[in-house]
Amino acid sequence: MYKEINQQLAALKEKGRIYEKWTKRLEKLQTEESEWEAKVKRRLEHLQKEQKDVDRLNSMTLSAFFYQLIGKKTERLEKEELELMESKAAYDTACRMLQDVQEQRIHVEQELEGGRQYQYWQSDYNALWGKKEGRLLDQDAELQHMAENREHLASELQELDEAFREGEYLLYALERAEKALASAGNWGVYDMMGGGVISTHIKRGRMDDAQVAIMDAGKRLRRFQKELEDVEMAVHADLHLGGLLSFADYFFDNLFVDWMVQDKIRKAERQVKDGLSAVRKTIHVLRNEMRDHKAELEILDRKYHAYVEQAD
Template sequence: MILNLNDQIIQVKGKIRQKNKLESQLQDYYSELSEIENTINRLNTQLMEEKADVRKLEGFHIANFFSTITGKKYEKLDKENREVLAVQLQLEEAEKTREEVANSILNVQNRLGEVGNSEELYQELLSKKEHLIKESHYRYADELYRLSEKEGDIQAYLKEFNEAIQAGQYAEQSLHNAEESLSSASNWGTLDMFGGGMISAAIKHSRMDDASDYIHIAQSRMRDFQKELLDIDEMIPVDTDMPGLLKFADFFFDGLIVDWMVQGKINDSIDQVGDQLIQVRRILAKLNTENTYLQNQLANLYEEKIQLIESFR
């Protein structure tokens, strides 16, 4: 009976930890949603202002007439159009992010509903077990209870570490994909600089489109990684700026996308993505080391528990 209760307590303790983690994630998602809403409002205002500048340049009046004669008007109009495009692309990216965060909030809320009563169930099981221990003549009952409690904690930790490691591996792969696309674009861009012509320019832009998609995926997966690390950081310090990692794509969408023809900006983006890969891999290495340590602890604890049970006469 006691062993059966121990198993139930282990499962419930895991659900309690899961509930705490989900509540922490939900709060973080709400903060992120508020921030992205502010960003969207700012970009919408900026977009209206940029479009107004374009309309002003397109209108006909004396100042525009003399600007057109000198050729400055069309240079300025081209610059304004590119600025409109840049803001539109940033706005589209922000709106996609808002939708993803809103969907994540719904998902976390649904998962919270499944573990909502875990604390009450835990207290009920503890009361049952306390009653059995008091009535039991088994002299090792208290020690078995202590080992089972510790076993439940380690199993819950391992579950969280495994989820964080999986999220980190997804982020690492998407960053690797972005790095490869950017490197390919850089290579074709170098060829274009040496007279590669329209074909090399078209391929470079195609690779940049791929990189843009991969960077969005990477940002989404790094958001998942960051959420999984919220509780992990309380167990082992990951020593990293996850908010900074989460927003690294701002550089890409704010600068590079305005002028894909600038070879130096492509190379800057490769460096940016490379820095994120180093950070993610460093965190993963630390998580894997701790995961191995916990697995060894669990194995030793299991052996200790078996010996205690076998010693019962």
């Protein structure tokens, strides 16, 4: 039934594989060509320098005359000529390598030009594959079932991802609150030991920072709870909501009033730490659920595509 489409898909896939092979080879050769061009340039500069050294000794310059007087001109010239020969050999090698890479690059460009019609093979393949998929979905119950499972898994993964992101936002707000409360508590101890007006002012500033962070955490927690409710309905996972909800009820419904009392600052700090622990546990579960869903979805995707591709 799908013999002709299957042949077209196979041909497109093979031609596309070859085109991509030449494309990758061209990219590699272009990089090598640039590297060898740089080497040729460096070795030419070195060769020119060595040639100047030999020319200078062959001419009647002051240095050449000096070496001749002390009887070492021949020895010095032989050394410079040997270095010149070595430099010339290195330069010639680089030129030959560059030429070879350029010839390979020209050959690959010709191959690519010959298969230019397959430049966008993936789009053609996807369109033909989609045409076959549509026909199969109208007739094949097994493929329909796989499609429904893929859609369901993708939807659950999205719910998990949304909850995870809200959990990260909440974690950040609670960490800010924890840091501000710890600082306020430390300044409170200093204040009780006679720190004076400045320590009292700093402590109150840290309390204000904590209050802003806590209020932000309260908003984030309500959003997180809504996302978790969606996830629990979709995934049926144990998300450790008990500890999280008890923290919310206890802390956000009973915000302490007397922020100047040291033991209440420490009490609030402990409550935030409890909240952080509950949120981290929940995020850990979400992360594991996301990992499992992604793995399952990848397996199902491969199975689904193979089923469509191999259907006769």
